[in-house]
């Protein structure tokens with residue numbers, strides 16, 4: 001394989017088998033990022049301080065004292081380095097002067113003492129710097145992460161459906177801890193740069209020609225560092241999907257809910273083969289990178305070596321032609337050797353810093369993008385005492401889809417009623433529920449939130465926080481939080497302090513209270529196995545817990561998507577009756593279900609077909625109309641009729657007996 005630019009090459013058979021083809025980062029995105037990665041030195045010189053600025057600002061707002069301490073200790077170390085060189089020059093000047101050795105040593109003593117003092121000061125400053133950066137780094141990481149995640153969770157759901165937005169937001173995740181590493185590296189780089197600047201000042205003051213020498217040695221290594229970092233960054237971008245897929249394969253191998261299929265279906269053999277072949281490809285890429293880096297290092301090292309040779313040659317010439325005193329020459333050699341050693345560490349750190357900067361740049365871009373697509377934080381207040389939601393001529397097409405998920409939909413959801421949404425798979429029920437919840441905004445048409453006297457606010461103009469506060473949601477694939485049972489209910493109102501009495505009430509209303517209270521650790525049981533206090537719930541028990549969560553929200557509009565799919569027949573009937581009584585108590589219940597027995601008692605049924613409302617009315621009206629609903633209901637009812645053979649009877653001794 002030649003590398004990530006390869007066309008059809010570099011695909012393992014198993015990658016094709018499991019993922020249908022190459023798993024490389026979307027091409028257009030790579031091109032866009034490629035432009036960033038091709039940044040020239042000049043652009044990088046601008047971008048690097050900007051990213052350091054991001055980190056410093058985060059540090060400043062997190063812990064000013066620690067940041068100030070860090071800056072002072074770094075500048076201090078640079079100064080001690082500079083003064084150290086001056087002291088070395090003082091010692092050498094005394095030693096190279098004429099006169100008896102004992103006198104020369106005595107006269108160099110003050111400079112030697114100064115050197116000792118400076119090294120103690122350097123050690124103290126370095127310890128202070130370590131303590132301050134250790135204190136600041138986690139705070140900077142938290143600040144940058146919080147900014148990113150707070151922005152991401154506010155993004156409109158529709159925007160997250162756009163592949164480009166999705167990718168940028170995903171890419172941003174990898175840079176959140178780069179801020180922490182950037183701070184550590186910035187400290188290291190600042191340390192080296194300050195000491196080199198100090199060395200440069202001292203060298204330039206000794207002889208003007210010594211400064212260009214230092215730069216000539218530094219440049220090739222800097223070039224090599226940037227080149228390697230750029231190459232690694234581009235590679236990581238190209239391989240990120242592949243890497244994620246490999247991690248997923250490994251994750252499946254230890255996921256408890258896959259345990260059965262892994263063993264019985266031998267899925268583990270396929271996954272392990274996938275892991276082996278796909279990580280083998282990544283190793284090939286790592287080898288390519290290592291070879292390329294070795295080449296770059298060789299070229300940079302060769303040029304740097306040539307530059308050093310030239311510098312020492314020039315020093316020789318300056319000394320022999322009398323342009324430079326011997327003591328200054330000695331100081332120059334010490335400074336050049338120190339600086340070259342520091343340069344190696346500078347190169348390594350800049351290299352890593354450049355990579356981190358590119359990743360932190362991703363996080364910054366994702367944060368800005370998220371802010372551009374954010375749900376507005378202001379808007380018209382909803383009428384107090386909401387009565388209904390009216391959907392008028394609403395159409396909606398998911399980004400990238402060719403056909404609309406909803407088309408000219410009209411419906412009204414009223415408090416005190418159960419409104420059922422039924423229809424075939426993919427007919428648009430969940431999409432309509434998301435429109436009602438204000439999670440998706442209609443492409444065309446309006447969604448009105450209506451008060452008791454007909455006063456109304458359209459969802460786009462409304463304060464969305466109030467819209468969300470008015471909705472209780474139980475999605476089809478509601479999250480199973482790996483937390484305590486109490487937290488799993490109370491998370492239904494994460495913006496309110498936990499009220500245990502209400503948690504217990506909601507659980508009782510969803511028929512799960514006794515179960516939780518009967519557990520060894522009761523409400524503190526963690527509802528996933530593997531933790532201390534962990535328990536495993538069944539699918540139906542989870543569903544009841546989910547129902548309790550949506551009850552705990554206690555909102556005027558309750559949207560439930562297949563709330564009984566995992567319940568046993570008695571529990572299912574019970575759950576539907578409980579939903580009925582929630583509606584009777586004044587809540588608007590929107591029930592999405594394929595169990596048509598449950599819709600018989602709904603006040604209004606809407607039948608969706610390919611995104612349109614095909615029929616609506618009560619159960620009786622729809623059955624009389626004999627359309628889609630009638631067909632679906634009959635099909636379901638017929639299943640029960642077929643499944644119930646008439647009991648066979650025999651006659652024994654004149655008595656009928658069931659067999």
Ligand SMILES: Nc1ncnc2c1ncn2[C@@H]1O[C@H](COP(=O)(O)OP(=O)(O)OP(=O)(O)O)[C@@H](O)[C@H]1O
Nearest residue numbers: 161398401405423424425426427428429430431432
């Ligand atoms: N996030 C999405 N991006 C693109 N298309 C989507 C998305 N979600 C749903 N769709 C498409 O929109 C249409 C309606 O889907 P929706 O989930 O609303 O159907 P549904 O009636 O709830 O189906 P089911 O009964 O299977 O749950 C389908 O064609 C589906 O493929």
